Amino acid sequence: MKIINITKRAIAVGLVLILAACDSYLDVNENPNNPEDAPISGLLINSTYESAYNVYRVGDITSNYVQYLASPNPASASDTMDPISNNVTWFRLYNVMTDLVVLIDKAEEQGAAHYQGAAQILMALNLGMGVDIFGDMPFSESFNFETVTPAYDSDQELYGIVMNYLDEGLANLQSATTASIGDDDFIYKGDIEKWTAFAHTLRARYMIHLKDLDSYNANELLTAVDSGFGSNEANAQLSFFEQSINPWADVARDNADLLLGGWISEQFVEALDGTSYDVVDPRLALMIGATDDGEYIGTENGAGRGNAPEQGARSTLIEDQYYTGITSPILIATFSELKFIEAEAALEIDRSRAYQAYLDGIIAHMQMLDVPQAEIDTYLSAPSVGVGEGALTIDNILKEKWVALFLHPETWNDARRYDYQYKNMTLPANLNPDLGGQFIRRLPYPDSETSRNGSNVPSVTLLDRVFWDVE
Template identity: 45%
Template structure:
């Protein structure tokens, strides 16, 4: 799968570079409109912003035990130091294009493009920040500094919030000189109002990231959510791909004995009634039963128990919601917003609002995945789930958010905020750390060319600033 992804990424990069060259040639004629280069960059950045959710999620899904490697003691599972140079380069290529889009849009009064681009910059920067911590940012994107300094972890976080606020302000400006176009905006299809909702949803996610910090303010989180998504139709997602959607490629590869997309025992147990005593109807819409007629995962770090070709365990299904042909890549969703609301309200002491949002989040995700109404209602009225406002707990809210955020890299942020205190969540077998992973190492591509500025990482158990 990794080989296929690299080929796809290179092909996309060549297409974008060729397009940029063409657009730059056009720009030499002062009589030609700026619309072409702006919308060319809009197309590439919306595509790659969505794809970057997959690219990082493909790494973090092993840390949060959505997925498990079929190979014993695989580096993906055991907290080995892995070189994520490809992920780093993809993130920075996207952010460099966004930097260009922002500056071009600002220069011609294309406020909608500028607003969407700043929100996407915040998305990508916040994903990279949660993965690596401190990053080159202020000196890194204009190409003028070959060895840029790293901005501190907390400074990057503050920059993401500033970008969101600036993007929202741009989207509020009247009389944009160039409008977003539906065919080039691959996330919201030219809908500026939808980008505003996404900006507020992202702001809520970011404000909720610092629950361990003394300046965490649930009221600010709830205020941002009041301007965010109202239903599943508002979701930010990518539905157009060069060929197969990436998780569909993983599922397809597995059918061709290129083992990929194996579900972790922890995730399967959370849904098959082993851990919580209630069967989750989303499970058959994610995977298929084993040859034994039940649902079994693979223990992280242990590897497969059989040949890997006999359906002894569960894998991403080529018919599953997340991995079927054309399956959307979910960037930010209404369901996530409801769980953020549930958590913020709970932390503010408002259990009634927390419980309502918790139930609404479950329903929203089940509707998104395609659970039948009867099965959905049976689940949310099961006593294990329907505990009532007086008995709602943060653990229940985060368990349901964990299920709803399947394969999304933001789940690793949540798991760390909760100190990995999820029911039946255990260290992987053959783990190289005596505790859970908290960060990743900087990639070789950066340490080799910018080593004097790259912060030292003493251990993958070293916590980022918001995770203290």
């Protein structure tokens, strides 16, 4: 099951670096228990890069489930919620977590508390992503380099570990360190204040998932919000350059070359073009491409493109927009997301705070996309948007969060908590019959895991819920 010996390319601002000390890091070895003896700087380069890339990898799976994207091919498994292979996603999550275990241990031995703290925060991010999509996972026995068939830990216990990593990471960021992070950090370039805000933002993210459980505490969550991101300048993201381009830019480029992908769901188009709501969202033209006729026309999930040609008649991701530019960032966590978390948490205890956070979340995302202020003001004045604090509902908050987290895997967590109740969101055509007319609730375990560690893999279906997804 374990994945170690890996050759990873790493990037640095303006040039590509060869990570010499880690030059065997992407060669998969049948002996999974022999990690390279890499320096902490090289491990941080790899871990910041791959952690961000894992956000893309998971988002690439979940974007069809939440109807950002739709396949141009009818009955595509990604649309119809049929089981798909998750081998690569599983591999990459464990790959980076293996590096992070080594980094945490090495940093502790060397007294490099800031490296240790950043690694613990990244561990929380990757483990949290894994639990959110798979549920139970092997963890406590997975990194001792002796057990090749590790037992599974429960998803609820793993969430406690996620929170512990965040707490320990925060403590280490505030401690004296023998080595300072710098350009080997592809997310924040060693800015410890931003790392600290990132950790608090992740705490808020994972705490809002627990909203339907007895352990949830809205005031505790809002305390985390207060220490989280204060503006878009603090967003956790990985930026690219011409030698290592944004993967969504690759999708848009491939589609232009008739390797079809990145087609936009009609649900997303109609939520922004004035069909589902009383306002045309100015972000529409900044996020997706128009048809050859200058219109925005989506594709029905599960139905495919029908008689439409391969290009020009449906909206798709196109190159050089905010999410699809060659140097566009992968967004790991944003100020806009945090404001919508705040709005949801405050809704039942402080409606004034909730409404202001809701508006701030919209504004933050629009500013990120460089929407002109006049267009922002017009949008906020629409009756379906500027509803007033007394009329604000969870529907308003999660609709706007859905738009603001375009292509991000966190939206699938919201969708399941919300039971997919977005306005006009319907089940895809040709739905997987095993789902019995219901939306998917989790990913299947990968074939690689069932073949190597099958005796420990939980017996679950796509309808079985992770612990926080309460009926």
